[in-house]
Amino acid sequence: EVQLVESGGDLVQPGGSLRLSCAASGFTVSSNYMNWVRQAPGKGLEWLSVTHSGGTTYYADSVKGRFTISRDNSKNTLYLQMNSLRAEDTAVYYCASGRERYTRLDYWGQGTLVTVSS
Amino acid sequence: QSALTQPASVSGSPGQSITISCTGTSSDIGGYNYVSWYQQHPGKAPKLMIFDVSNRPSGVSNRFSSSKSGNTASLTISGLQPEDEADYYCSSYTTSSLVVFGGGTKLTVL
Numbered sequence: 700e701v702q703l704v705e706s707g708g709d710l711v712q713p714g715g716s717l718r719l720s721c722a723a724s725g726f727t728v729s730s731n732y733m734n735w736v737r738q739a740p741g742k743g744l745e746w747l748s749v750t751h752s753g754g755t756t757y758y759a760d761s762v763k764g765r766f767t768i769s770r771d772n773s774k775n776t777l778y779l780q781m782n783s784l785r786a787e788d789t790a791v792y793y794c795a796s797g798r799e800r801y802t803r804l805d806y807w808g809q810g811t812l813v814t815v816s817s
Numbered sequence: 818q819s820a821l822t823q824p825a826s827v828s829g830s831p832g833q834s835i836t837i838s839c840t841g842t843s844s845d846i847g848g849y850n851y852v853s854w855y856q857q858h859p860g861k862a863p864k865l866m867i868f869d870v871s872n873r874p875s876g877v878s879n880r881f882s883s884s885k886s887g888n889t890a891s892l893t894i895s896g897l898q899p900e901d902e903a904d905y906y907c908s909s910y911t912t913s914s915l916v917v918f919g920g921g922t923k924l925t926v927l
Contacts, residue, residue, distance in 0.1 A: 734916075736863075736918075743820070743904075743906060743918060743919070743920045743921040744855070744857075744863065744906050744908075744918045744921070745918060746908070746915065746916040746917065746918055749916070757913075757914050757915055758915075759915060793862060793863070795863075800851070801916060802851040802852075802853055802868070802869075802908065802909070802910045802916060803851075803853055803865065803868040803869065804853070804855070804863075804865055805865055805874065807862035807863055807864070808862065809862055810862060
């Protein structure tokens, strides 16, 4: 059974950093397109980033230069390092995987809440 | 990149059909056949309903269908059922190799 489990969400002050994790089971992150998508409270979905086995990574303009996506194939885990956090980064962060392409997100985790506030 | 445009809400009665539009530009919807639709119930993770404009993943009801014309994609749900009440989001690949979502549409089954 495919499962994605996010962790690492927390309350953090503006300007602070946080690292989110997404542990995968039932498939290998190295052979899938692994994404981060967020949803601010009461708002819509926002795609943030993708990484694939070839090393290709892409970022939305809203997080480029502040967030870094990476994966540890030995742990079958995806990460999102978030720096210079702002209040507008407050959201539930989902990891999602696509087998064939990152425009087709087949599996999603349950999300982890990040709150940026002083 | 700007979000795709969806109506904030639509509604329909059980058994009826509804259509949700998703409007973009030639740099996203109009330029590629990589439109997806997701369903999200309150407090739950999104679920893929349609990919590559009109394809349904295994297990998704054939009451859900989608198409694209120019810069606009449309999701149609036929034979509305109470469990279809949810938020629906479209998404598309863009010329910048990114993905953009629509603002979401709340479907109410009356």
